[in-house]
Amino acid sequence: MPLNEEQLQQIRDERRDQILKAGLKVFARRGLVGTKLSMIATEARISQGLLYHYFKSKDELFITLIEQALQELKNEMQNVYKLPGSPLEKLRNLVQFDDEGQLYFMLIHQVRTSDEVPEKAKELIKQYSMETYVIDQLELLFIEGQELGELASGDPRKLISCFFTVLSALMTLNISEDGAYQMPEADLILRIVTGRP
């Protein structure tokens, strides 16, 4: 008995997700050129050929993931305000990204640091400006925090930018198992914006 359209659609959606998840995992760590399609296929437990039913090319899969990453980042920033607590407590939440969030960060990092990515990816990243998505979003929060005396004084926009740069940098470190790097605790990172031990 053949599957009906609905069931087929469900299979398609599942497969697509499988591939995207696998792609994120591998691309984030190894970059576009460092990733072979066979790796993604293996990770997603499907055949290499099937990838091409869902994505026209390696580049297209990569770009789709970039789009997801940017969307994710946007949401994350927009949700900061909805978090409970004082400005500082909200920021502390930001510092504690989940695993998937970290992978998205790494992916964006790959685009920023490699020249081998498709032009489209570059453009997407450019158009997502930290200015709009991050600084504008967090400015009010920082000003509020400074007024409360929770955050260090100084130009809030610059402070956000630096803080976010450090955060991004740490995300992309992909703290390895060998313990060479020690991920600082949230409070230590927050010192950059609080200026207090």
Added chain:
Amino acid sequence: MPLNEEQLQQIRDERRDQILKAGLKVFARRGLVGTKLSMIATEARISQGLLYHYFKSKDELFITLIEQALQELKNEMQNVYKLPGSPLEKLRNLVQFDDEGQLYFMLIHQVRTSDEVPEKAKELIKQYSMETYVIDQLELLFIEGQELGELASGDPRKLISCFFTVLSALMTLNISEDGAYQMPEADLILRIVTGRP
């Protein structure tokens, strides 16, 4: 009349340096797989074939650069004490790496985050433990700083580790020209260890 041995050696040294410098520049930014030999050859203004007079393979060139990077890092750490000024001032110097230093950092980062590098490189990095090269080297400096009240209190070894992690992370960001990331000024980074604005 053929060149004498001294002249030849000079040519060889120059050429080798040229290649190493070009390799560092390209590998640091693009990683091992993202780098094509033609890029290095172009950057070094030599033919692709000549690369193989000086290095047996792409991998060997890469490994040689890793060795240099580790040596450089080692020296850098050992020289901190010789810098003038208080412990904090010495640290400030550390934060202001030169361009080449940053490239070496990025190269080491490439090895840590990619699985595509030769086994030998992995081993080298492993054997260079942050424990020995960095933490042991800086421990006394931090204790001294804490006694002087310049540095925040707490386990000095852990503090160093976190500080160095942030430093490494920033180095590897390869602050791009598009201004997406803003590299924090030295004092801002130092807040992590001073806990003061």
Added chain:
Amino acid sequence: MPLNEEQLQQIRDERRDQILKAGLKVFARRGLVGTKLSMIATEARISQGLLYHYFKSKDELFITLIEQALQELKNEMQNVYKLPGSPLEKLRNLVQFDDEGQLYFMLIHQVRTSDEVPEKAKELIKQYSMETYVIDQLELLFIEGQELGELASGDPRKLISCFFTVLSALMTLNISEDGAYQMPEADLILRIVTGRP
């Protein structure tokens, strides 16, 4: 609908055989370095890339063929006894190798005479000692032949060795079409061991 495992296995076996047969034909005549992969690919009527689905490298393909050649030689020697007729008649059979057998001989010859073959191939050949595979196998046959007066007297082991050397040498001549060399008839070769016209 994808092919089932059995069909796939059949395709793989066929293709592998195709490649091995083509490799034997070209390697035997031209040696390892004299053979370009494009020649084998053309001879096997497949693309160059496909070779790498079946063999990791040119060397691996070569080594696989050497293993086959040695196995073939071993079988050949072990089968001599099962042939019908007197010792001399059995030997006459040995002298009339088939075409594939000759190619295998030539291949082994390539390893013996070239230094450019992979170490593994050298070891395989070494481990296959003529002593064990040939002389030990044929000794009883020769002694029997001498007792019957069919074969010349003298140290049978040495006689075998010389006989086999001549046989090998002739095999590897690859009697060319231009008629420069004339392959002696079986009886002429057998004179070496019979000592009779």
Added chain:
Amino acid sequence: MPLNEEQLQQIRDERRDQILKAGLKVFARRGLVGTKLSMIATEARISQGLLYHYFKSKDELFITLIEQALQELKNEMQNVYKLPGSPLEKLRNLVQFDDEGQLYFMLIHQVRTSDEVPEKAKELIKQYSMETYVIDQLELLFIEGQELGELASGDPRKLISCFFTVLSALMTLNISEDGAYQMPEADLILRIVTGRP
């Protein structure tokens, strides 16, 4: 004090001989494609570049050696008659080639069995027909030997051809050190033409 023309000529002749000798040694064993110019240069203890003062190309060096080899073979055959003793004793002498002679044999063999040699070499070999150089030369000797009862009866030209084929084959075996092959003694080989133990 600059060298005079005579001294220069002497140097030139020496160098040329050096190169030819080295080329013969390496080409004979490894064939044209299996031989790198660097091998010959090393063997001749000169630089790679110098080769091109004496020979226009690798091919030209190879062809020159083929010409020498053919000349040598021709002389060898013509000298058989001048050797002392009965026909059989003259033949026995032929069987005991010197080392250089063997190398020339191997070189000719390389041309016969490889397709990668320059067209010119092929032509040279073709033009040197075994018919003329060998069979015609030895026919009278064989007939004489048959009349004396030293040599087996039958078509002398065919007998020569077979005998020479076996001889060539053995020459090209390049009996390796591992003792896999045992070069038969002269008398054993001569059995082919005498038909007697």
Added chain:
DNA sequence: GATGAATGAGTTTTCATTCAT
């Protein structure tokens, strides 16, 4: 005459993408 660094054409090898089933 002599050297060895330098080049580039040709070969091996990799891998995204296509295709028959």
Added chain:
DNA sequence: AATGAATGAAAACTCATTCAT
């Protein structure tokens, strides 16, 4: 929809040949 064999273009690597000294 799904598979994995097959292809070919591009990358790594080799080596005969050239060239500045």
